[in-house]
Amino acid sequence: MIIEFDSDVFRWAAREDSAWFFTAVPSELGHEIREIPRPYRGFGSVRVRARIGGTEWATSIFPLAETDSYVLPLKKAVRDAEQLVDGGPVTVRLEVLDG
Template identity: 55%
Template sequence: MRIRFTAEVYEWAARPNWFFVDVPSEPSADIADRPRMPRGFGAVRVTATIGATTWSTSIFPGGETYALPLKRAVLRAEGLEAGSTARVELEVHDG
């Protein structure tokens, strides 16, 4: 399953210097509906791409959407900060 979306980068209020983008609600619902082996915190393995940067990570459920954590190296490489808009492509591996 591949998903493409644009989302705003935000800093997690509970942990300064942790940055995320949220997967929109419709694709999040599609991801949640797919059967998969249970993983810690409900995580789902993905390969994420923003700009020229691709990395393996997991997305995490939070309410009605999943959150994609952004590594500091990704932020630097793509010139992103809180409030920036990121064009994201996810390849969902679980399910």
């Protein structure tokens, strides 16, 4: 399954000194991902291949408790390469590898 979406970058707000940044998968797409039969992984994660601009990497998305969706962690190397900033827009392509 391959999905594409536009979202915003946000900093994990649980700690003020957090250096963790994410973007959220829209809930309608998150619901579709949840429907894919797959083995359970730690924290309910789902393995994906992500692409933002010219940067592609293997990672996992994680369930977002408040919604029926997932968040994609954005490591510093990706944010730097693609000039992503807190609150800024991002276009994401995800290939779901589990399932």
